[in-house]
Amino acid sequence: MKIRIIICILVSVVTSHAVEVGARQTKKMGITIAQIGAESPLMKELAHTVKNDLAFTGQFELQIVQIDRIKKIHQVQSYAQYGPLMVALQEKSGKYVAEWRLYDTRTGKMIVGRHLAKSGKVARQWGHALANSLITELTKNDGPFCSKIVYCKEYPKQEKTDICIADYDGQHEHRIVSLNSFAIGPRWNADIKSPLIMYSEYTPLNVRLMMTDLKGNKSVATSFEGLNMLPAFSLDGAEAIVCLSAGGSSQLYRYAHDERAKKSRYTRLTKNDGNNLSPSIMENGNILFCSDFQTRSPQIYIMDRYGDNICCITTGGFCTSPSYSQKSGKITYSKIVEGYSQLMVYDISNKKTIQLTSDPVHKTEASWSPCGNYLLFSADNTKTKRLAVESLLTKERIYITDGSFRYSYPSWSPSYPEFPDLG
């Protein structure tokens, strides 16, 4: 009997584990900004603007270098000691300002490359636009770099107020209006092509609503009896809500312009005996506002576009100055917690509120950045009143003004594809 037994079993078992690891610390990522070719004032300004903008996010550590030409991969790899990424900027002529390329310094390979279009007349704006496209490539977040801020600058011990605009980081301040009286609540209209600023000015008779362009050409928007203030615009600019107190307490009115009759029409939205202030228009037409009509202590409410279905989103306390971000779908407001006005963030999607700040400084009049990742507010520690930007990503705060003046009522503009002409 033939016995044929062939046993050939080769088993190779590879254990496949799935391990989750979390970071215990964060680190700023190093990026090298390389100016390619001969050094020019334009390239220098571009490089420095990009450096400042990316450093503002608190996520990157940047340094600028000068390179004649990138010939070989090892040239890029030699900058790996400064960080894993390199942005190479090269000046271009014609309709493009420059060309930028993003390299991985570990491999020396190019990740992405773009041309920077020449939009507007201000070279700084090109740098901001470049930083905006870079941050989108790097983090998939939009940047606030192409936006502006407006605020009131009060002179100490003087009845004098300036309405000023500046870059998102408080740099390059430009005075729009100078008044020998008090002015409050400047707001941007939503028009990207022809930006206007509306603010309220104190007069002996009332507080009237004024309108000005960025060159300082101002005119009266509304001048009813009592308070005329804090206008809000829809994203498309078609609707506007304004606070008027002609009937006694401050009520919200919808503004519309009748082309046929060439008349302005105001429709009352709130019908209560409380004070209704700080409206914001949401993308679905609902209106966010602050009112004390129920509890005599200001609370935050949302109502529909016709003034019905009023819903309170806060649960007691002293809550003021709400602001809505269309990008993130979140609402911020100030609430007094243990004697200090703190910033709260309410998420509409899950109806949850978090307290963003807790330090002993009054934080008021918060305004969202167009990207929805930063909050601009006035920080008052009784001695100084400064403007600060708080990042919701890194939780870092940057004070963008000094303490020599009293800064208040900041408002963040939309992101401008072309820098507004300041005259």
Added chain:
Amino acid sequence: MLHWPQPKMFPKNLFFIKLLILSLLLHVLGCFILLFVYLDYNPKALLQVSSAHSQAIVRVVSFSQKSKSRTSKAVASSGLNGHSTQSVAHSQKIVLKKTTATKKRLPKKKAVQKQKQLSKKGKNVPFKKQKEKVSVKSKSIEKKIDPVSQEEKKVEVPVQEVVEKTSQSVDQAVVEDLPLREIQEVSYQEFNFMQLQEAFQEAVARVWSPPAGMSQSLVCQVVLTVGWDGKLIEKRIEVPSDILVYDIAVEQALDEIEMPSELWGKSVRVAFKP
């Protein structure tokens, strides 16, 4: 043509050869079953280890029961059935359940013989006293191990001691002694996996530092193959986060990482979280 004479096989020899083959086949089959049952081949198992875990205290307690359902029954019988198993899962302290090894070391017969001997001598120890003794012993058995990644040998010694004196009442007493909220039951395989995870977490913590401000929901999943010399043979991003800086930070960490010896010669799937 000359026919080559065939070797004559006695029927007795034939029987033994057949028996040998059958036994060999049965052994091979048995090996396969053991391989698939006891090998930690569970690629979907995900155990989250945060930095807090590394400082957690591990309490070692033996359980004579094998399965979790049995343990829960024991807990229920000891009058602690009010607690849900979910609350147990939330705890930070871990109780190691050693089952397979204990069964091998302590045959049931011995325990029965001992009990018989005691009953013959007329030394009927009251149940309460037994319980007290056991609880005292069990307290001495519990040893705090910090951190979790200590050698398994240290864990095994007290377990063996318990095994020699174990009975169902011992387990109940131990369960009663420990507050249930602090207990998390893990199997031997899970414990091994946690040790591996802890070792890897420690190694990664030194090098993994993503940029600030990354969304907490981001995950970059990487497959790593570690050689027997501890060097990374292969690193492949299986599921990228689609955030450039995040993926680059992961690659940067992998360039710098020193693989712990527990992972040598293994293939690991790692999910990098912010």
